Amino acid sequence: MKANRRSGVSSTASVWVIASYVAAQMLADVLSLKIASVAGLSIDAGTFVYPFTFTLRDMVHKLLGRSAARAVIVAAAGINLVMAAFFGLAAWLPPDPSWPLQNEFAAVLTPVWRIVLASIAAELISEFMDTEIYHLWVNRVTRRFQWARVLVSNSISVPVDSLVFSWGAFGGRYASGTVWSIFLSNVLVKGAVTLVSLPGIYLVPDASEGADAH
Numbered sequence: 001m002k003a004n005r006r007s008g009v010s011s012t013a014s015v016w017v018i019a020s021y022v023a024a025q026m027l028a029d030v031l032s033l034k035i036a037s038v039a040g041l042s043i044d045a046g047t048f049v050y051p052f053t054f055t056l057r058d059m060v061h062k063l064l065g066r067s068a069a070r071a072v073i074v075a076a077a078g079i080n081l082v083m084a085a086f087f088g089l090a091a092w093l094p095p096d097p098s099w100p101l102q103n104e105f106a107a108v109l110t111p112v113w114r115i116v117l118a119s120i121a122a123e124l125i126s127e128f129m130d131t132e133i134y135h136l137w138v139n140r141v142t143r144r145f146q147w148a149r150v151l152v153s154n155s156i157s158v159p160v161d162s163l164v165f166s167w168g169a170f171g172g173r174y175a176s177g178t179v180w181s182i183f184l185s186n187v188l189v190k191g192a193v194t195l196v197s198l199p200g201i202y203l204v205p206d207a208s209e210g211a212d213a214h
Helices: 002-031 052-064 066-092 102-109 112-141 146-170 176-203
Strands: 035-038 041-044
Touching (some): 002 052, 066 102
16 A cells, blocks of 8 residues: 555656656746846856756656656657747748737747757756766765765756857857856856755655666
8 A cells, every 4th residue: 555655656756857857948948049147147048947957857867767867858858859840830830911920939939949959969968967977876876865966966967068058059149258158157057056956856755766776
């Protein structure tokens, strides 16, 4: 009975965590179309959402194991590609004569292709790296201090992600000083979000990590 209840809790938690991860990836790609200025630094607005994906990925890893974490990363990348394709299709379709925002729609959402591709490259490199560091920490260092596994894996993957994304999405489009400002703000915000969100690792049960350890 207890095993069934635990399995049910794990399944429900898995649905919520995976859905949140994919939603955060999609929201971040769309919001990154806006370059804001915060405290004198240039920053893409997606940076306020995307950092949560690192801890959410760690939660998937804890719930379902390394293989599932890898699968979720690839699935999110594919879903973002589909999203960009539909934005492109919607921008290409002839507008109704009564709708005056065709140019604005296309101007805002069509550049999402470059952001999505840069995001996917950064995501695949950094989050696969995050997965392996998390896995090594848990299986070679300690299973205690769960906050440490999140902090260590994120502290390495966040700068890599920020570097690949900033230059992939905005290099050549904006001045190099602006791109480096975006990189710095990405690292700072993602680091802060890591500290805020890392207690989330304690919210999910350690269901199958041990079975996926070898």
